[in-house]
Amino acid sequence: MEKKPIEGADFSTTGYSYTLSLIAGKYKPVILYCLMEYEPVRFNELQRYLKKVADKTLSQNLKELEANDLIVRTVYPQIPPKVEYSLTERGHSLVKVLDKLCDWGNENRR
Numbered sequence: 001m002e003k004k005p006i007e008g009a010d011f012s013t014t015g016y017s018y019t020l021s022l023i024a025g026k027y028k029p030v031i032l033y034c035l036m037e038y039e040p041v042r043f044n045e046l047q048r049y050l051k052k053v054a055d056k057t058l059s060q061n062l063k064e065l066e067a068n069d070l071i072v073r074t075v076y077p078q079i080p081p082k083v084e085y086s087l088t089e090r091g092h093s094l095v096k097v098l099d100k101l102c103d104w105g106n107e108n109r110r
Contacts, residue, residue: 019097022068027053027061029098032087035071036095040084070094 011017023029027050034049035041041049047058062085065071070091076082087095 022065022070023094025061027057028065029101031058031061031065032070032091032094033098033102035085035087035091036098039086040074041086042082042084046085065091 023032030050031046034046038045038049043058043062046062047053047055050058062071062073066073069088071085072088074084074086076084
């Protein structure tokens with residue numbers, strides 16, 4: 001049976017596409033999961049959790065998540081500087097989605 005093309009469909013305008021644009025990548029879902037489990041988390045703790053991630057890569061991912069209002073970066077005025085990351089309210093709203101991904105993975109792991 002031949003499938004008909006979906007007329008007028010534009011995946012890029014879907015909610016699914018938008019969500020993926022915010023959390024897609026090798027590290028963003030893991031960063032969010034780590035913050036969900038252990039927040040607040042410092043930069044070095046995230047590096048240990050992610051294992052072999054370059055400083056620049058982690059920093060860029062954190063900046064993108066912060067720009068998308070999923071995480072907040074808190075700087076404490078002390079020497080040496082102390083910086084912690086935690087989920088915003090918007091970031092917390094993704095917890096259900098991340099939990100479902102975990103559930104699916106646990107149920108379908110081979």
